[in-house]
Amino acid sequence: MEKEGKKTEIGTLGEFGLIERINKHTVIKNPETRKGIGDDAAIIETGNGLMAVTSDMLVEGIHFDLSYTPLKHLGYKSAAVNISDIAAMNALPKQITVNLALSNRFSVEAVDEFYKGIFLACENYGVDLVGGDMSSSTSGLIISITALGGVANEDVTYRSGASENDIICVTGDLGAAYLGLQVLKREKAVYLANPDMQPELDHFDYLVKRHLRPEARMDIIYELKEAGVKPTAMIDVSDGLASELLHIVKASGYSLNIHSDKIPIDDLSFKTAEEFDLDPLTCALNGGEDYELLFTIGQSDYEKIKYLNDVTLIGYITGKGTKAHLVTKGGDAIPLTAQGWHHF
Amino acid sequence: MEKEGKKTEIGTLGEFGLIERINKHTVIKNPETRKGIGDDAAIIETGNGLMAVTSDMLVEGIHFDLSYTPLKHLGYKSAAVNISDIAAMNALPKQITVNLALSNRFSVEAVDEFYKGIFLACENYGVDLVGGDMSSSTSGLIISITALGGVANEDVTYRSGASENDIICVTGDLGAAYLGLQVLKREKAVYLANPDMQPELDHFDYLVKRHLRPEARMDIIYELKEAGVKPTAMIDVSDGLASELLHIVKASGYSLNIHSDKIPIDDLSFKTAEEFDLDPLTCALNGGEDYELLFTIGQSDYEKIKYLNDVTLIGYITGKGTKAHLVTKGGDAIPLTAQGWHHF
Numbered sequence: 001m002e003k004e005g006k007k008t009e010i011g012t013l014g015e016f017g018l019i020e021r022i023n024k025h026t027v028i029k030n031p032e033t034r035k036g037i038g039d040d041a042a043i044i045e046t047g048n049g050l051m052a053v054t055s056d057m058l059v060e061g062i063h064f065d066l067s068y069t070p071l072k073h074l075g076y077k078s079a080a081v082n083i084s085d086i087a088a089m090n091a092l093p094k095q096i097t098v099n100l101a102l103s104n105r106f107s108v109e110a111v112d113e114f115y116k117g118i119f120l121a122c123e124n125y126g127v128d129l130v131g132g133d134m135s136s137s138t139s140g141l142i143i144s145i146t147a148l149g150g151v152a153n154e155d156v157t158y159r160s161g162a163s164e165n166d167i168i169c170v171t172g173d174l175g176a177a178y179l180g181l182q183v184l185k186r187e188k189a190v191y192l193a194n195p196d197m198q199p200e201l202d203h204f205d206y207l208v209k210r211h212l213r214p215e216a217r218m219d220i221i222y223e224l225k226e227a228g229v230k231p232t233a234m235i236d237v238s239d240g241l242a243s244e245l246l247h248i249v250k251a252s253g254y255s256l257n258i259h260s261d262k263i264p265i266d267d268l269s270f271k272t273a274e275e276f277d278l279d280p281l282t283c284a285l286n287g288g289e290d291y292e293l294l295f296t297i298g299q300s301d302y303e304k305i306k307y308l309n310d311v312t313l314i315g316y317i318t319g320k321g322t323k324a325h326l327v328t329k330g331g332d333a334i335p336l337t338a339q340g341w342h343h344f
Numbered sequence: 345m346e347k348e349g350k351k352t353e354i355g356t357l358g359e360f361g362l363i364e365r366i367n368k369h370t371v372i373k374n375p376e377t378r379k380g381i382g383d384d385a386a387i388i389e390t391g392n393g394l395m396a397v398t399s400d401m402l403v404e405g406i407h408f409d410l411s412y413t414p415l416k417h418l419g420y421k422s423a424a425v426n427i428s429d430i431a432a433m434n435a436l437p438k439q440i441t442v443n444l445a446l447s448n449r450f451s452v453e454a455v456d457e458f459y460k461g462i463f464l465a466c467e468n469y470g471v472d473l474v475g476g477d478m479s480s481s482t483s484g485l486i487i488s489i490t491a492l493g494g495v496a497n498e499d500v501t502y503r504s505g506a507s508e509n510d511i512i513c514v515t516g517d518l519g520a521a522y523l524g525l526q527v528l529k530r531e532k533a534v535y536l537a538n539p540d541m542q543p544e545l546d547h548f549d550y551l552v553k554r555h556l557r558p559e560a561r562m563d564i565i566y567e568l569k570e571a572g573v574k575p576t577a578m579i580d581v582s583d584g585l586a587s588e589l590l591h592i593v594k595a596s597g598y599s600l601n602i603h604s605d606k607i608p609i610d611d612l613s614f615k616t617a618e619e620f621d622l623d624p625l626t627c628a629l630n631g632g633e634d635y636e637l638l639f640t641i642g643q644s645d646y647e648k649i650k651y652l653n654d655v656t657l658i659g660y661i662t663g664k665g666t667k668a669h670l671v672t673k674g675g676d677a678i679p680l681t682a683q684g685w686h687h688f
Binding site: 005006007008009010011012013015018019021022025027028029030032033035037041042044046047048049051053054055056057059060061062094097100101102104107109110111112115119122128129130131132133134136137138139142146150 | 349356390395406450470481484490
């Protein structure tokens with residue numbers, strides 16, 4: 001009974017285009033809703049601080065491949081990627097709800113494995129599992145998680161908060177999760193071609209773990225609090241550094257430069273990228289799924305953060321504008337483009 | 345890489361069994377978490393009242409059939425069924441997040457239709473769409489919605505609150521949504537057998553609408569507030585009256601009786617059940633998807649609610665215990681059993 005008429009393929013808009021299309025029609029009616037669509041999490045006023053709310057879906061065959069993804073890791077990751085969005089608001093995660101749709105090819109024991117990962121994440125991040133839904137599906141496993149967190153009015157960080165001369169920082173290293181995925185895909189192909197071959201994953205432990213079981217960088221949130229630093233803007237790196245930088249530019253209305261020689265890339269990522277004939281810098285800029293934190297701080301906070309572990313200064317907010325550039329060693333400024341998300 | 349070992353089919357536990365299994369391992373760590381798994385919504389203390397949080401999934405081929413479900417109605421229903429859970433906590437809905445996974449057979453225009461329904465529900469219920477996720481799926485449409493609501497400390501209603509001599513009430517009428525679904529399925533079968541046949545839905549408008557576009561009974565929440573009545577326990581009728589009554593029994597530790605001749609059933613439901621060779625009472629008890637509110641009130645509130653529109657008194661909480669009985673006109677007491685939910 002679908003209506004006849006114009007049919008535009010979803011792929012022509014992509015995820016961000018679709019979300020923007022929806023957001024345009026969104027009207028906020030409740031004064032408690034401080035921030036709706038358009039940041040890592042929505043922000044709701046509770047009368048005693050703020051609550052951050054975020055929700056993400058993971059779909060079998062799109063976001064994960066169960067032939068090389070242990071269910072326990074998948075449970076952990078599903079929780080962690082949502083908690084990462086809470087962290088990006090400078091909030092502390094408190095509760096999650098977990099919705100699962102699964103076909104009858106899954107056993108009770110498989111569900112148990114998945115929840116072992118959920119419970120481990122709950123323990124590690126101090127989060128309560130407070131609800132959810134369990135349904136069957138006609139095919140495959142679909143996970144939808146909502147995470148809630150708390151943050152004081154004065155502590156919340158939006159993407160829009162960056163301003164002139166702010167320093168751009170990123171945690172950890174980038175590109176490893178993407179390369180871990182390439183390794184897993186290769187080993188799967190080898191195994192399918194010859195089931196007697198054992199996967200060679202030992203050398204790639206770090207990369208594979210970065211893909212299968214990422215952590216939300218709550219440690220950085222606590223470190224920053226301790227150092228007395230409130231980022232001016234923050235976002236988590238889920239779609240790739242370039243894409244997240246462009247989100248900050250768009251939300252803040254400021255241009256920025258990052259420096260290619262400052263981008264943190266692990267040695268193993270370098271070597272593995274080479275092995276796969278990939279450019280390590282491209283993996284770091286567009287690989288995605290790093291779940292590191294990208295944030296900006298005022299110049300006056302530089303002294304407070306320069307000795308922090310695992311935080312790298314990668315560039316600066318320049319002036320009002322809409323541009324993000326990568327400055328190479330040779331001094332060239334290359335416009336950053338978001339590969340973003342093109343599952344459709 | 346799945347582990348070898350015992351494999352128990354999910355169907356042996358069902359939804360409720362699985363959820364109980366998970367709940368057993370759940371540890372609440374945050375003092376703000378007032379109520380986790382086990383009611384219509386989780387309850388979180390905000391320091392300035394309570395927040396209700398609920399999340400539900402709708403899966404194509406399991407919960408809906410797009411061959412007779414207009415996407416706009418589906419959007420509306422997805423929001424309404426979650427808002428119904430917020431209502432069941434005696435809370436006012438405030439925000440929703442919407443996660444969608446959809447295959448590339450859906451067009452941008454189809455997504456628009458779905459969101460028209462979401463926005464209409466947002467308008468009708470005074471709710472803000474504050475976030476969500478958009479993903480592709482390998483097949484079909486999966487919707488996962490989280491709803492948030494606010495309620496004062498003294499107003500929240502749990503399933504556990506029923507106690508001796510409380511009056512059991514239900515809103516609206518029951519069984520119509522289930523019968524609407526039967527009508528739609530029949531017309532689909534007729535159409536598939538002979539595509540020249542036009543569906544005959546006109547006579548069944550009310551039933552079909554009850555299935556395709558149910559409403560959350562927020563009107564009743566406001567009416568009760570106005571009448572100065574706080575239910576002692578409340579739950580929404582999603583799995584069928586019998587199943588919900590058993591939830592109240594289990595949560596409260598009290599037995600109850602309902603009376604067969606008091607169960608509200610619409611005339612059209614009666615006639616249609618007959619046409620389909622179904623027992624109207626069974627449809628009302630076990631049909632599900634009515635999204636009416638089932639609640640208990642203290643005897644002292646009887647005078648306040650007896651003139652309320654669309655509220656029917658169907659029985660009483662008896663004494664401490666674990667039993668729910670249907671008392672027939674002849675005076676027989678038949679134990680209620682939950683058909684519940686057996687999609688697996």
